[in-house]
Amino acid sequence: MGMTGIGTISMAALICLVLAAVVRFWAAFANTEMMSEDEEEPQVDAGIAQTTGNREIQADRAQIQKSAAGVMAVISDGIGKKNTGQVCAQIAVDTILDKFELYSVLNQPDYFFRTTFYEANRRIQATLGERKGGASLGAVFANSTHLYYALAGNIRIAIFRRGELIPLSKGQTLDVLAVEAWKDGKISRQEAVWSMEEKRLWNYLGLDGFHEIEIESQPILTKPGDVVFLATCGIFEELSWSELEDLLAEPGSLEEKAEAIIQKTEQKENAEKENGSVILLHLSTDSEKSWRYGGMA
Secondary structure, three states: OOOOOOOOOOOOOHHHHHHHHHHHHHHHHHHHHHHOOOOOOOOOOOOEEEEOOOOOOOOEEEEEEEEEEEEEEEEEEEEEEHHHHHHHHHHHHHHHHHHHHOOOOOHHHHHHHHHHHHHHHHHHHHHHOOOOOOOEEEEEEEOOOOOEEEOOOOOOOEEEEEEEEEOOOOOEEEHHHHHHHHOOOOOOOOHHOOOOOOEEOOEEEEOOOOEEEEOOOEEEOOOOEEEEEEOOHHOOOOOHHHHHHHHOOOOOOOOHHHHHHHHHHHHHHHHHHHOEEEEEEEEEOOOOOOOEEEEOO
């Protein structure tokens, strides 16, 4: 995403963030290599893939982390020129996963999301200073029985179940806000219709006056075979829901399906294509060891 008049975060800050992410990843990888033979090796069926679209810089970040508490999938779409969006997206993802890493049991996912999202917002604002920028952020936590999600900004979260992609999130764009305001009787139906094409964000991390995040109204009971789908706007603005369902129904691993989604996206003839990232996650939480799998351009 872009934003007029946005400054550039120093290259030193970007390098520090990238190095920190690399060190954490390899530390987790080394821990899995050092497990004794009688310890269970962590296994997660997942796929992460990205495209820069027609932008110069990839400002999306997408990572998955598994621990004794369950599985956390996080995806972020940075907002800002030059490397500003990259830095904001990385801060958002790191804040969630660094906090999650401390939990062996996560009894209050909603409270965890609210506190960590606000912490990510604070960190981004402190890093930006007087500059303008931010990030959309979506996160999914799944344990052995239920799924919980939260988001700020424009991220799509869904479950693919028995050939159908079931939407979970709404997103925090002006068209969604208008529909909710109409349902609450705050605006007329005609005013809501006039706003339906307005896709601008009304909330995101780094925003002055950051609003309440979107969060599930109640835990979602998961079923065997469920696949969690998370995507940034560069995916769901290019591919229809039916196109995504067809791709997800094809045989192959989740990594292959994620790559197929990216290939299909890149075939679209749109000169304004945004960065796009997708996470596919099969709900399996049978390991007690902590690890992190990341896709970072």
